[in-house]
Amino acid sequence: METILATTYPIHFNEKAYVELARIVKENNYSSIFIMVDDNTLECCYPRFIQNFQTESPIEVIQIDAGEIHKNIETCVGVWNAMTELGADRKSLVITLGGGVLTDLGGFVASTFKRGIDFINIPTTLLSMVDASVGGKTGVDLGVLKNQIGVFANPQMVLIDPEYLHTLSSREIRSGTAEIIKYGMTHDIHLFNEIKDNPNVNLVDLIHRSIEIKNEVVTEDPKEKGLRKVLNWGHTIGHAIESYFLENEHKEALTHGEAIAIGMVCEAFISSKTQGFSIEKTNEIKQAITAIYGKTIILPEDVQPIMELLKHDKKNESGIVKFVLLKDYEGFVINAEASSELIKESLAFYNK
Structure with a gap:
């Protein structure tokens, strides 16, 4: 599948995407990399991702609870605190590895931490591949009201690997x-x-x-x-x-x-x-x-x-x-x- 070019970032597919990911990370010389996962993607998707990700930058994994019910400011505060304790700075990178909840929340966390740091979306569900990961919308729910708090912020790139779809239920x-x-x-x-x-x-x-x-x-x-x-x-x-x-x-x-x-x-x-x-x-x-x-x-x-x-x-x-x-x-x-x-x-x- 050919690369799709958005206004300020590329959307890469399959094996080429991992090559481009390594290139972007190396060129930007990030001080540290924070990979955001949830309970499901840590077990089902992270092993494939880390096997294909080549970098010499320090990596930290931040895990959140899975599910729309956790797409809220309280979860963001937990992630911001974890990043602060782990020494994140303005040259850090966030990589979201998950579905729409994680992509929306992770992009919001990155785009507001220290007034905005880079992030890359790696959607692992069909929903997030065709919707949440593309378009620059980030945010969280306010109670049960969908996506009430958020900002427009574009990722550095989007990585589409359909192999992750094999981890999903029907x-x-x-x-x-x-x-x-x-x-x-x-x-x-x-x-x-x-x-x-x-x-x-x-x-x-x-x-x-x-x-x-x-x-x-x-x-x-x-x-x-x-x-x-x-x-x-x-x-x-x-x-x-x-x-x-x-x-x-x-x-x-x-x-x-x-x-x-x-x-x-x-x-x-x-x-x-x-x-x-x-x-x-x-x-x-x-x-x-x-x-x-x-x-x-x-x-x-x-x-x-x-x-x-x-x-x-x-x-x-x-x-x-x-x-x-x-x-x-x-x-x-x-x-x-x-x-x-x-x-x-x-x-x-x-x-x-």
Whole structure:
């Protein structure tokens, strides 16, 4: 796979990526290197990484607890303290080795420590390969509210090694697939069709194109002033559902992709009611999503708490919930609005 060039950093693939990593580390003569892992990547991914990483710089490993529930300021404080105790300075480097939680949090830790030190992203999940590791968004959650605290900061490079995907459960693979589906519906319908029509599709073949799409969007709109909002297709309702299931002790937490998949079904329904998106395609989306992800039951008593969480979406303006909606596949509208009743109808449509 060919290297993809973002505005200020490269995205390298496979064996070439490790060669480029060694080169960047040597050229920058870092005083120390901090490799951030979680419980899972320390066991499953770190051995492969360290076997392929050539450097003479001192290395320290910092481990955090795995899971979205730990993506918060408290975890950051723990990492900042550990780095300080281990002698980190402004010439230190942070390497994030993990999924979206670790990539978001690790980038935020690095970009704020001593007003900002270099970091490199090595995503180890499908979700983080095609989404979190690229685009310069870093941050943590505020309670159950997703990604409320953070900064835009670009890594020195991104290293994509699909071999790490062999460490994932089928559920985590499905979670990452939702972001590829998102790119398919908004930018390249081939991606959606490949997944919809072929249950045994080789997802590795779709990673490069997915990253290309995200990179094209964020290069044009790095700070999400306009076009970049399209990357939130399915995420407005999806994030609210994800947060609700995360905070409710009587619910099993959903993965990010599972929640976003539900969000795409709901937002397709809203699109059919307000943007002329065909009901046939809306039903096609619902059928494909439920075939891949099964059905999550959203009870009547769940609806109002989900509606309350929608009020905190980052795209909102003056208290009004803003959506990305579809006129057609590959034809989207940003900053669209929908009534509360229509949002509730969309949840009922998903439930049918």
